[in-house]
């Protein structure tokens with residue numbers, strides 16, 4: 001079977017879970033597409049997921065209330081072994097990329113990590129991924145009987161319902177106790193569209209000059225365009241914006257329809273997080289700034305004049 | 317305790333990459349120690365400097381001969397000695413973790429540092445897969461860390477934001493921005509590093525084989541339109557950009 005681990009939040013399967021369903025369907029490998037849900041109070045999630053896949057395995061346990069790499073790896077491995085899964089699909093979130101590596105070791109299986117595409121080539125699995133700060137795409141192949149695959153969020157379109165409801169089963173698991181203790185969480189809250197889901201992202205760089213300018217110019221334009229807000233590392237390091245807004249190698253990866261970079265030089269570590277955006281727009285006073293080489297449209301000019309003009313022109 | 321710092325040598329971010337025989341060809345390309353791994357070396361040094369009883373800080377690199385440069389950098393930062401498993405064979409992170417785990421056991425290590433995501437294979441799997449092989453806990457994306465007794469306390473990033481944690485040794489920590497500012501090796505330390513032990517090792521000792529096969533690599537160049545607008549008249553420039561976004565790109569209405 002194809003086993004996919006379905007993330008969920010607020011009683012609903014996540015967008016990433018539905019993207020995994022689509023990846024599994026496109027793969028067209030033999031056996032039922034089976035979704036595993038880990039957590040607590042899963043009735044609503046399981047019911048909804050059963051509209052998409054042939055089987056839903058429900059592990060509703062108090063130890064699964066919060067994500068933990070050791071426990072998640074143990075749970076997924078047990079189910080994969082019992083169900084004789086040949087393909088295990090995990091969403092390549094931070095946590096997914098973490099526990100999928102542990103699952104691969106437990107199953108003595110290869111890992112195709114963070115793939116943007118996965119295909120069956122005459123029985124072997126081929127995964128395409130980015131490498132070298134996303135400047136290169138590479139294809140890797142696994143001919144092993146069991147392969148673990150983590151799929152990059154946004155690489156597939158979310159699946160639509162299947163038309164007939166799948167079966168649901170409760171599963172039992174033997175879980176280890178984790179040796180890492182969480183002593184507190186800071187949940188990032190934003191009233192804006194989350195960066196990774198926004199159609200338009202407006203990012204400010206050090207050229208914006210100050211946190212106050214960032215609020216008035218970057219947020220001002222984002223408000224008018226209904227956009228998500230991003231920042232470069234220079235801005236985050238300076239303490240102007242929270243780390244959760246950082247785009248790039250050590251921040252988030254985004255691929256919106258339009259990415260508007262303002263006062264951003266376009267360092268490779270930044271490009272690696274946004275270079276796959278459909279359209280890239282840059283505003284920079286330096287015509288030699290590397291960002292222009294990667295932009296579809298650019299304004300060469302002072303952002304203190306250009307952005308207020310853009311805000312004015314987009315005012316509803 | 318002994319600390320193991322796993323480092324990779326990667327192309328400099330600005331280096332121009334090219335493909336030869338469907339592989340990235342690093343011949344003649346400037347290579348450096350991965351910035352992500354530098355945080356780990358630095359943190360090991362800081363643990364020692366803060367009074368923890370750190371006996372040895374050992375650096376491990378697996379890769380071709382030229383990796384010696386990155387190893388010398390780590391030694392010049394202050395690591396005590398290094399192991400270089402010299403190979404030009406392709407090893408994926410899961411395969412590599414087998415070597416790291418064996419070295420950790422042989423060297424009686426109780427803390428391992430490695431970068432959160434290496435900038436050559438863009439992978440986050442090394443820390444977690446090594447931890448699994450050793451049956452150790454791991455904490456990834458750590459940006460604050462201290463040791464009190466046998467317990468590491470710190471902060472790291474998770475899917476929904478950040479989390480503070482406690483974990484007992486032995487453990488694996490993957491590092492990232494914010495953890496520290498890595499020091500630059502000074503000239504005297506660079507000289508000293510030349511005398512430090514660098515043990516060469518061969519791959520066959522470890523019984524490791526990649527379970528995935530590299531098929532091809534391609535440079536990603538998305539053709540960009542590159543239409544530049546002069547911003548001297550800000551209103552006109554803004555209008556022209558919005559016109560392009562509305563009618564050509566069709567990304568705003």
Ligand SMILES: Cc1cc2nc3c(=O)[nH]c(=O)nc-3n(C[C@H](O)[C@H](O)[C@H](O)COP(=O)(O)OP(=O)(O)OC[C@H]3O[C@@H](n4cnc5c(N)ncnc54)[C@H](O)[C@@H]3O)c2cc1C
Nearest residue numbers: 205206207232233234248249250251263265270285303351
């Ligand atoms: C291991 C590692 C990981 C990294 N990860 C990331 C990452 O995840 N994300 C990231 O962003 N960076 C990352 N970096 C840092 C990266 O290398 C750059 O330092 C950073 O992206 C630069 O940010 P910036 O473009 O805001 O600032 P700068 O490079 O200082 O650029 C500012 C730009 O603003 C322009 N400007 C100034 N004033 C004006 C004005 N009035 N009007 C118009 N334009 C103006 C300037 O011409 C310049 O191009 C990483 C680096 C390392 C070593």
